[in-house]
Amino acid sequence: xxxxxxxxxxxxxxxxxxxxxxxxxxxxFVKNEITGREIAQIVETDQGFTARVLRLVNSPFYGFAxxxxxxxxxxxxxxxxxxxxxxxxxxMMNAFxxxxxxINMRKFWLHSLAVGVIAKHLLYNRNSDTQNEAFLCGLxxxxxxxxxxxxxxxxxxxxxxxMKSVTNIENETKFFGIDHQKLGELLAKKWNFPESxxxxxANHHTPLEAKGHxxxxxxxxxxDIVAHAFAIGDSANFYISDFYPEAWKTLGLDFExxxxxxxxxxxxxxxxxxxxxxxx
Amino acid sequence: MADKWELAIDDITPGLLLGADxxxxxxxxxxxxxxxxxxxxxxxxxxxxxxKVTVKKAKMADIDITQPAIDHxxxxxxxxxxxxxxxxxxxxxxxISGIIKKVNRSRAQSSxxxxxx
Ligand SMILES: [Fe+2]
Ligand SMILES: [Fe+2]
Numbered sequence: 001x002x003x004x005x006x007x008x009x010x011x012x013x014x015x016x017x018x019x020x021x022x023x024x025x026x027x028x029f030v031k032n033e034i035t036g037r038e039i040a041q042i043v044e045t046d047q048g049f050t051a052r053v054l055r056l057v058n059s060p061f062y063g064f065a066x067x068x069x070x071x072x073x074x075x076x077x078x079x080x081x082x083x084x085x086x087x088x089x090x091x092m093m094n095a096f097x098x099x100x101x102x103i104n105m106r107k108f109w110l111h112s113l114a115v116g117v118i119a120k121h122l123l124y125n126r127n128s129d130t131q132n133e134a135f136l137c138g139l140x141x142x143x144x145x146x147x148x149x150x151x152x153x154x155x156x157x158x159x160x161x162x163m164k165s166v167t168n169i170e171n172e173t174k175f176f177g178i179d180h181q182k183l184g185e186l187l188a189k190k191w192n193f194p195e196s197x198x199x200x201x202a203n204h205h206t207p208l209e210a211k212g213h214x215x216x217x218x219x220x221x222x223x224d225i226v227a228h229a230f231a232i233g234d235s236a237n238f239y240i241s242d243f244y245p246e247a248w249k250t251l252g253l254d255f256e257x258x259x260x261x262x263x264x265x266x267x268x269x270x271x272x273x274x275x276x277x278x279x280x
Numbered sequence: 281m282a283d284k285w286e287l288a289i290d291d292i293t294p295g296l297l298l299g300a301d302x303x304x305x306x307x308x309x310x311x312x313x314x315x316x317x318x319x320x321x322x323x324x325x326x327x328x329x330x331x332k333v334t335v336k337k338a339k340m341a342d343i344d345i346t347q348p349a350i351d352h353x354x355x356x357x358x359x360x361x362x363x364x365x366x367x368x369x370x371x372x373x374x375x376i377s378g379i380i381k382k383v384n385r386s387r388a389q390s391s392x393x394x395x396x397x
Contacts, residue, residue: 104329225367229360229380231327243367255375262383 015147016095018191021046022088026192029084036075043071043087053090060271061117061135082132088193089136096146102153103160103236108146111233112139114269118223121265122251123215134219137200141220142235144184144201148176149236160236167237169205181205207247218247226262232269286334289326294319299334323355352388357381 018026024042028034044050050071057074058067068074075083093109101108116138120131149156159175160167172179185202196213203210203217204224210217225240227233253261284299296317302310302325310328311321317335325333360377367373 107329225364226376226380229363229377230384231356231359231363238363239366240364241366243370243373245370245372248372255379258376259379259383262379263387266383266387 015187015190019046019049019091019095021049022091022191025084025087036072036080039075039080039083039087040071049091049094052094053087056086056090060268061120062132078132079129082129085133085136085194085197088191089139089197092140092143092187092191092193096143096150101146101149102157103145103149104234107234108142108236109233110272111227111235112142113272114227114230114232114265115139115141115220115223117268117272118226118262118265119216119219121261121268122219122223122253124261124264126215130215133196134216134223137197137216137220138223140184140188140197141201141204141224142180142184143187144180144182145236147183147187148180156236167239168241205242207244207250214250218250221247222251230266283337284334285337286332288332289322289330292317292322292333292335294322296335299336302330302333319355327359353381353385356384 021042025039028038028042043053053071054068054074056062057078058064062078064077068077071083074086078086096105116135119134119138123131123134155176159172169179169181181202181204185198188198188201196216199210199213200216200220204220207214207217207221221244225243228235228238228240287296294317298311298313298315298317300313302312310325310330314336315321317333360380361368364373364377368377
């Protein structure tokens, strides 16, 4: 069975392809000079997608005082890099919508959202681009689990729900032939995601193995632990099996500040339900 | 259904008896009719996303209620301890765990809603 998974994944047959709007955007992202108008024109060819992008932009996580009503305006407010990542993340979440999974999608996205929001708040003293990036990394960190769930729901259920065993990276590899970090990374690479997001997805349980982007990887790693401990949503595993003091140290937080950070993050998570309703 | 009630999970009093088999979203039996709803079972069901439960109409006097009332804080603390049990040997995790419990208490008390979930 492990072999068949490796083959399937190796050929990337089962991984969803980026939609046309993203393929067109990727084609212009590589150009040196592009304008906000060009990006907006492509995004706005898909109305449903535009609505979801604006929904996220107007969510409490970005904290704008007034409502952003167009993609072009979102670009001018958030900056080119942040909006590019946000568009990619929205699109990937979209790709998993309206399908049958052996996982409760509402709870899955709530877990993902909580990790994103907590990761962002853990980096409270960094610039807003880094915080926004942490949020999106958190949103997508467990996307590999959705691929497992889609590829073989029976096997997924057997592993995550019936065995009630430690669902760590080593056991996943033994059981499926690949772990959800690598699977998610393959998808991120197939979609040409920024290297930072692919690295976080690939190392959120193994932060010491990350090649670069240590701050983002550490933030998502610790945020994942916190979201599990608070039982916010569900990503189909119960026990936290790894903690790396180095990842904690990378964040440079004292415990007093950590407490404040949790309050702020949970306030944002509480306001989140409406936003995530778009994706399940 | 004359001898049964459908109750919201938050309205369950421990000690009531399950009035029908309970299934999860994949059709797997979670517990059988007649099983007593204990504190821990109610918590598990709540965490599993169960919103409503059918219970047998029975006078409370007919039922042996050996469990104390639900203590949401104790439940939450127990969950945190279990979730972090494999990494609790790290000093940092012990501190983090303490802060998580403290934050849960202060948020619950300020919103007066009990367990934050
Ligand atoms: Fe994960
Ligand atoms: Fe996770």
